[in-house]
Amino acid sequence: MDSNYTRPFRLPTDYKYILKWTQAFAHHTSLVFRNGQKAFLDNNCSYSNCYFTNDKSLLIDLRNFDAILFDVENNWDSHPPGRSSHQKYIFKASESAAHYPVCSRFYDNYYNWTWTYKLDSDIRWSYVTILDKEDNVVGPKINMTWMSPMGSTPDIVKKKLVKKRRAVAWFVSNCQTKERRVIADNLAESLDKYKLKVDIYGWCGNRTCPRNRLEDCLDLLQKTYYFYLSFENSWAEDYVTEKIFHPLLHYTVPVVYGGADYTRFLPPGSYIDAGKLNSDEVASLISTAIKDRHVYEEYFRWHNHYVYKESPPKADICELCRRLNTEEKQSTVGNFRKWWNPRYKEICRRGPHFTDLKFY
Template identity: 25%
Template sequence: MSCSAYRWTSLRPFLFGSLVVLCFIGLFITYRSDIKYPNYCPAFLCADKAQTQKIQTAAVDAENEIIVLFWLWPFDIKYELHCNITRCHLTYDKTLYQKAHGVMFHHWEIHGNLDNFPKMPRPSFQKWLWFNMEPPSKLRQIPGVNNIFNLTCNYRRDSNIQVPYGYLLPVTSEDESFKLPAKDKLVCWIVTNWSEQLKRVQYYNELKKYIKIHVYGKAFGQRISIEEYPKILSSCKFYLSFENSIYEDYITEKFYKPLIMGTVPITLGPPKQTYEEYAPADSFIHVDDFSSPQKLAERLLYLDQNNTEYMQFFNWRSMYKAQESEFVSEQACQTCKYLQDHKEYQAVNDLISWYWG
């Protein structure tokens, strides 16, 4: 055997082994390029993890739009989403999860074991929002919701993103001047839920002894249509804006609808001072201002005979108009605005104590 032949024969195992190793590395790199590593990045393949996260966050911040994703449809209804705030993209499209800056979870649809939450890890720039407009008495407590959310979106003033059921806006030159609707009833009440244990039912049962109250709704066996509702409400001088649950800041459409339709709300719910955070003190009557339902009835009967004093309840209409919040779009829009202004890390560590405590 020649010297060159001997050398080739002796090198063949080494070259063959090297070729196998190179093939393996090539296959591994090709395979790895198709794998997503949301939380794990081997040191020999990736740069420093903290540096990588900084790069990812910077890329997200540079995007043109803030994406707000509804992970769960509120009450299983796919509401129409729209927002007049620039750089806001509202969506139900779960394929945008990895790009979404905020993901909203409506409490009513959350499973007790959280099995309808995303299975993918949360991107470092993304915030999860607990979203709910119902009072604590109507919601079940889910222990798993503690230490999982970054923000709250709720009617309460101490929520990260507060969205009340309605609000007052300044009157513009385009708005028509206020005209009081014709009135042929003194006091009205439209109600669906009825329970003798509710404070509002107890108050009504006493008030009706001293004044006639026109009642409508399922609770009284007289259902009304959507078309009938505004006609009835606007035809009454006063409306019983009684909340079925009395909790901090819980002021619902029962207060705002009469304001919109030219009727004076009689409120039973949070303290009067809370209502005054949302509307002028002379735009409504609060039951706490009277020592008894009888005294309230006497005041209403007096106002029925004194139109000048009654009309003072509408002085605010020269400056403001009332408007209801648009459910879902309003919450998503305000969330988007908040995410535009707040990039810092935030967490809700004890949601249950905050809302149900």
């Protein structure tokens, strides 16, 4: 690495320049990644002197950029020909490690920082923030400590549950007879013993709720359904998407299935983990809760202690800029491939691996 670098005279020298290296960013519609300084200013970041660009010729030399951002979806497009010791190479991923494993040993000790959904990332790409009743951020995190015992479900929450009349909903935009569909079908068979049904919305069901009217769909969920199938389309550590938070925020109990340790994300007693129970056991819990209003209300005791909010873009953006301004220590992620996906050897041997189910 070359430790000698200078700023070109035509641009402010006190900015932190972030080069979006891979093609994924060229097509990224999120305002989080728009070029320039505006994202940091608009989010009132404590450090706002950061500047996004996908123009590789903006500075005289690629080694002049303070950070180079690589997206997992196009991580292997190409590599910068040179690297300065002051630079931070950042691995960014919001997609699952199971679908985008990193197979080449070239990337071990390549990245300085990680910006992903994994809870031990340097910068978190998060769908949700958990707050206590004093508005302090308390999670999600690896070692989550939940309130115990929890108080009884608030009356205002109980009132939102009284008009529910259907057992289970599942919103799915594209499905095939794969693992998650089999789990759902088995559950449907088990529920049939109790004369309960899984209502499937989307291409593989007979009910409709357009994706462009998501709020209407969630309103339907809140008013009508006791439970919702929150099945992730990928089995990966910490990979938890809006699929579990949509029901949680709309007074419906999530039936989860995925590779995450859900105790890091959800209060105890607020969900059913279909990955740890067979379909008959899940169906029995659902039937019992529907028959006994008090049992069902117990799933919502967490409302006494916690608030879930969608994570704003500023949480990620501001942390990125803060780090670029305050952290000078240079280190790399040693066994990066294993950190990103502990099962990378198995997955990489199988070749390209893509999602077979897409949910919303």
